[in-house]
Amino acid sequence: MTILAAIGITVATFAFMEFWAWFMHKFVQHGPLWFLHRSHHVRHPHPVERNDLFFLIYGGISAALFITGENGAHWWYWVGVGIAAYGTVYFFVHDVLIHGRLRFWKKSQNTYLRALNMAHKTHHKTTGRDGSAEFGLLWVSPKYFELARKQAESRKNKITSTDLSR
Template sequence: MYAVIFTVLGFAIMEFSGWFIHKYIMHGPLWSIHKTHHQPSKSFFELNDLFSLLFGSIAIVLILLGVDRLDYRFWMGIGISIYGMLYFFIHDILVHRRLKWFDRPKNKYLLGIFKAHQAHHATNKKDDAVSFGLFVVPKKYFKR
């Protein structure tokens, strides 16, 4: 039970801190890096991918710090890692089609995430974006 609680906590912290970082830091002082994600690209990689490396590094450090005792740090690192894997699948594969493995989602929840992220990308400006989370998005995007 201990492991499940801290894994879920790591996942949840990532969603809510991700929302905050996306809205106030990526669309704030680090816009020069994040804007590469809001512009058309001919490359598979974008400068914005540095954020994924940062978050992945935090997960790795937590896992390494907690692996000897399988303490809360290990399980929070696992939660962040699960978040990162799901983020890559939903954001990079389903939404942005960096790998063209699937068509547009048909599942109501995934379609809501898809619509919210498309609304986020309706502008390529720093200050005009909406919907900064990935898994927690406003209800209006789930309506048909």
């Protein structure tokens, strides 16, 4: 396997995982596996929730692909790398940045991260399995970018007007 092919498979898998995560979230987690995902939509004092089982499922798939892929000799090893990379990004973006499950990240002023957070908050407006919107993770609807940009401009204008009044 060439390095270019390995990189291509890894990047393609990572990109596919965004679609797969959206599909699974919308039609499976908010469908037949709601009994696991529900824990993510309700407040609770526990550091772990049933929804975390999805990390174990995808981690297990990725590990199986690593183990049987003979250190990159087979193409599916690189699929496992793409799944693991997406899972890592998912953990940091979703669990650390958005939900603050590890409290070492402060609020960001980055327009993309703020738009992502707004979209996710829209998803969590409903606590039931029906009526949610915005099921993806990394792809954000342009309307949230516009809202985040307007918020940043508004904040900037407030700071400027406060500075001028001193």
